[in-house]
Amino acid sequence: MAIKVVHYEHQGHPAWGVVHGNRIQPLSEAYPSTADFVQYGIKEAQDSIVSSASLCLSEVILRSPITEDRQFICQGINYASHVRESGMDPAKIGFNTIFTKASSSLASAHADVVRPEHVRLLDYEIELGLVLRRPMTEPQEIRHDTLHDWLAGVTIINDVSARDIQLPQTQFYKGKSYRTFGPAGPYLVLLNASEWSRWSELHMRLQVNGNPRQDTYCGDMIFKPHRTLTELSALQNLYPGDVIATGTPAGCAARAPGKLTMWILKHLISEQEKWRMFIKKGTSNPAYLKPGDLMTASIRTDDGAIDLGEQRNRIVAP
Known part of the structure; x- marks a missing residue:
């Protein structure tokens, strides 16, 4: 199943998470760039489950999922x-x-x-x-x-x-x-x-x-x-x-x-x-x-x- 990943800011801190409906499961690492997420965070995102989605989408500020250090x-x-x-x-x-x-x-x-x-x-x-x-x-x-x-x-x-x-x-x-x-x-x-x-x-x-x-x-x-x-x-x-x-x-x-x-x-x-x-x-x-x-x-x-x-x-x- 296609996995929706977001890069977001919550309470002033950047983070990555997986979207389930209108909620997010935050990932365990902040991953400074898209490169870091792609290299080290995909497995955790693939293992995400809806019951761990603890954060509401409406509570976060979305960032670009592509960070400025990328081509x-x-x-x-x-x-x-x-x-x-x-x-x-x-x-x-x-x-x-x-x-x-x-x-x-x-x-x-x-x-x-x-x-x-x-x-x-x-x-x-x-x-x-x-x-x-x-x-x-x-x-x-x-x-x-x-x-x-x-x-x-x-x-x-x-x-x-x-x-x-x-x-x-x-x-x-x-x-x-x-x-x-x-x-x-x-x-x-x-x-x-x-x-x-x-x-x-x-x-x-x-x-x-x-x-x-x-x-x-x-x-x-x-x-x-x-x-x-x-x-x-x-x-x-x-x-x-x-x-x-x-x-x-x-x-x-x-x-x-x-x-x-x-x-x-x-x-x-x-x-x-x-x-x-x-x-x-x-x-x-x-x-x-x-x-x-x-x-x-x-x-x-x-x-x-x-x-x-x-x-x-x-x-x-x-």
């Missing part, structure tokens, strides 16, 4: 629906787009997201986060049926993005790394081998002020988790507790212009003028986030057997 790696244009929404053909995506996001952007599943004063085109991206279980310090060939050997579990990531920084400046890192731009959790859900085989059935939903924006199954991914892990292992070292955000589906506020507009922008208008027009048009798009908006995000299988919980994040001014 925060992201995939871009990895959902066929999002690729089409961006004006491209999924069949022509020939490579896996990888970038990083500052781990200091990590925030709790219920934290406020601060929109910097100079940002006007603030967007949301619900994503499935994969959390490493073992070190990967040399190239590995990961198969779809061996994910459980390499991954501890999954969590919800909202890859909040300042489009007026990211796109005109071609700065993915800069446009996505402001503090609070990475809500994670509420749970780190530990999966066994049979549960990992169901990752494609996970149903992603994001709403803004109760209005549906994103609604897709994870099976829409172009580069599946085993392919991404294989590729990354040949590129860099990965360690327990590192997180990979695997891309977002259709429904973001940002939209690609039509083909005629794209031709005009490419051939008749300077780069500077093109992005000035993009930002001006974007400021009239009500789908972009503004202070006061409430994002809610959930990922679960339709039968509820694997449930990553729900994020609730309010947009606020500095």
